[in-house]
Amino acid sequence: MTPNRTRPRTRPRTRGPAQDEQRRTRRRLVTLLALSAVLLLPLAAGLWAAAQSALEHKSATDWQGNHETRLALERAAMLLAGLPPAGAACGWTVAQLRGRQGRIPAAKGLLAGTVALWVLGIGSVFVALHDSGPIFVW
Numbered sequence: 001m002t003p004n005r006t007r008p009r010t011r012p013r014t015r016g017p018a019q020d021e022q023r024r025t026r027r028r029l030v031t032l033l034a035l036s037a038v039l040l041l042p043l044a045a046g047l048w049a050a051a052q053s054a055l056e057h058k059s060a061t062d063w064q065g066n067h068e069t070r071l072a073l074e075r076a077a078m079l080l081a082g083l084p085p086a087g088a089a090c091g092w093t094v095a096q097l098r099g100r101q102g103r104i105p106a107a108k109g110l111l112a113g114t115v116a117l118w119v120l121g122i123g124s125v126f127v128a129l130h131d132s133g134p135i136f137v138w
Helices: 017-056 063-098 103-131
Strands: none
Touching: 017 063, 017 103, 063 103
């Protein structure tokens, strides 16, 4: 007599090295994309706040100042929307030229573009502080 089993007995599944590599690649890809998104979020929020402030404090008589503000916001938006995707495109292109898959290099390029955006922003703050003159006089 055979016992009544509700489910068949199976061996536990073992993963091969190819599946482990896929899992690592997927995990690395998600990590790079999440890190890029986390770094881009404050920049996008800052641009949004600057645009709202410029809209609320628009001068009725100073058209030149309004125009310069609008141009500065457009340049910042172009950098924010253009530099990280350009980094991703460069990473993908280099991967294709080397004959590799382009997912991880594109994500690394996106992260590099985001970090470059932060470096440009921090550098512009230091340049603005340097050009404004001495802050503390001893």
